[in-house]
Amino acid sequence: MPRRSGRSEDQRTERMLGALAIAVLVLIGAMIVTVFVNAWPSFSSNGLSWFGPGGNVDTQLRAMQESTPLPGHDISYFRAWPLIWGTLLTTVFAVVLALVVSILAAVFLTEFAPAPVRRTLEPVIRLLAGVPSVVYGLIGILALAPLINQHLISNARKQSVAYVVQLNGADLTTATVILAVMITPIMVALIAGALESVPLPWREGSVALGVNRWRTIVRVSLRTARPAIVAATVLATARALGEAIMLAMVSGGRGFAANPLDGLTFLFEPVRPLAATIVQQSEGLTIAPLAHTIYAMAAVLLVSAALLSFAGWAAKQPLKQYGIRA
């Protein structure tokens, strides 16, 4: 008898847990569907030009909020390019910067750092990885932006673009630097962990052939750690893409498409990515055309996140044949 009851208890547990799993699945499915359904009106009325350039995004958003269509345009007229461009710029710059820094730092941490340095640096990195983004935003807007405004942006430079945009330090550079500082600790932690678990025989084997330590690190350790590097990059990119609050704080509130043709000034022009725009416009979720536009931005973020995890998966495939896994 006890066995019988055990089995039925088993089935009950399995069914309950399974139901929970299905609920999570349904929830996520519902989220994806909801976002796309709500985004559709914005995409369909703008067509593919939704993604293209065309006018000032902030004016377009305000028009929707005030329900007064821009002259010559539909109420849902929207051209997201400045925001997409801002997302691309901040994400790519920050991830590339963070990738280089974190690989070097992880190698330093695992291979060269003296033991006391290492013992102090490890918890600090863990702490930095856990600092809320709003704190980073605060540092960005109260410490870094004024610094850049005072010391790096000359008055001549401000004047040179004064007719389109005001430069005040809340700009691409600040956003990129703070974003990179935010994602670097996660990447360092993941990459250093992978470097530590590179099997000793591989490293010894390389050193025993008369290959110096640096080459051994580059060719054996980093190669073996590559899936972890890819995974860390994917994770960091996802965070950079989705970072809203910090970027909303340091972006200066303007949906401006920084122009590389402006030379160095480009680096000091404001940018505002998609996620930050969603936060700043969230009050408008009750106004239909604006809400559709916001969901359209969210849909773009969702698709990018999906593409990203696919890219990460694909990047890990070539090494599978050598038995290297993340």
Place this chain on the structure above:
Amino acid sequence: MDPLMPPPVRRIALDREPHIAPPATSPNGAGSGAVVPSEAHRRLTRPDPATVRERMRIESVWLAYGENWVVRDVTLPVRKGEVLALIGASGSGKTTLLRSLNRLTEITAGAARAGRITLEGEEIHELEVNDLRRRVSMVFQQPNPFPMSIYDNVAYALAEQRPPRGRRRRRTAELEQAAQEALRRAGLYDEIAADLDRSALKLSGGQQQRLCIARALAAEPEVLLLDEPCSALDPISTATIEELIVRLRESVAIVIVTHNLQQAFRVADHVAFMHLGELIEYGPSEQVFDRPSQQRTRDYISGAFG
């Protein structure tokens, strides 16, 4: 089998042909038959004394981990043209001595050395360490091919050691030639010529170990150190590698550590017996195995240590 136990080889001392099955006339047992070629090989090719030349010299060497001296006052020559086998119970310092020959001990924190080790008359501490390791290469107990293709493994040392001129990362004809040559010397080329781009980790254990030997040979070292190279392998692979070792001694000075006394007997020309860090006996292998001068050697060889 417990790796700490020396193999049962009592009869080696009594019988010149211990444990070795008669040549192929044996109706069954490919495994035991496979030992024969190496045995035959050794009998056939005694080293030609004319080619024997001293490459390295270990003079009154002491080695320690921290304060713990695990190799004490060892003096040995390492010669090209012959194979030197290090035998002895576990913990007697064979691996430590071997690793000190290309300064791999330096990777371990707290390792220290006293005495002189010379390569072609030069103290190895005066040499640049990566140069030294290129000239004195090592193969480990566990096959450790890198997670790359077979070709990349063999070309690795050539491409990554201090390249004499410019980068040699690209797959040049010259590099390919050298890699093929190394694979041939290691007796692996014919088996895998077709798929050099396959993952090295997909080879069998014996093939992997020969690949590791090829990898070491590719850079044309002067001395090859082998630390129990066959302990993870089956008898057939072991026989192949033993043959390989005997063939290679013409061009490379070889030091091999082994727990398998029959193997030492088959491949070595000189044998050094170590016990608790001390060199107890050194001499031509027939002498050490047949007429050991020390009681401890006799005990070890006859299995009395068990």
Place this chain on the structure above:
Amino acid sequence: MEAGGLVPAPARPIIVRPRRQSSASWPLIDRIGYWLCWATGIALCLIALAIVVFMFVKGIAYLRPALFVKSPAPSLQQSQSGGFLDPIVGTLIITAIGTVIAAPAGVALAVWISEYGRPVSLARAVESAIDVIAGVPSVVLAIFGLLVFSESFLGFLSQNAVNGSVYGRSFFAAGIVMAILALPLIVGSTREALAQVPDRVREASYALGKSRASTIRWVLLPSIRPQIASGIALGMGRIVGDTAIITILLGVTLTTEGVGSVPLIGTLRGTGSTLTSYVYNNSPAGEGNAPQKAYAAAFVLLMVVLALNALVTRLTGGRERGGRLSALRRALASRRPEWTR
């Protein structure tokens, strides 16, 4: 020489300690890489130091005991705008709601995936769904949540306008979405811990006639409690630190505003703020713009994160100590047996 011979009494030898391996003989490009590593490592130390010192200096400079007991007040003067009692309470409430939901759900999901996981295709799908949650920006979760909680059948979770429309912003709403945010971390660490329990533990329990469910409940889960706890602490860190969900789903009123007359439920259906939204609103980007308050609150936030971090280290430190112990055990086992003497 040929005779070998016995070693003389071990006179203390002259020690040749190896020189430090230098990079001087490396090719230039390798040396550049080596020095870049050092430079980056030192730069990272300095940046970390700068951030920590900056936040401590600013935080301690503006932190007053009174800030902890006063509610925020609407004033443009930093001296008149009160403290952050309500945001602290808000953070506690949100963290509590999020954890209470996410912890059991996360553990249950992890158990289902690793111990049951049938049908396999469903398990794969659930795995990827959790990956999706981990990768989705929290703003997206937040605006999805707003849509859901504005549905009239969920009106009991937030406040309702006279015309029947549902506000959709409340502690309930924000807390529940926070639970989704924390879910992947709890699932992840529970699954990893379950994977590390050797199969023989399960088999031993089945052999005693225990059912799978009771094995999980009485054998597996107790044995991985520290890892579950550290996953929960990580999730709490995530909840405490998130701002986007709060700004969109909590209504961000200056003080905690209850709904109706039922004491606790009323508060939970109402709006309020948390430390993160307080920092945001008092930064130059927000409406309050009181940097001193923002610094002080950010400092408190940092302390909370630090505490959660220490908790995780404590919890997983137990595992590490076990690791060190087993390393020691292995080292002892490889000591040479007595018979060699």
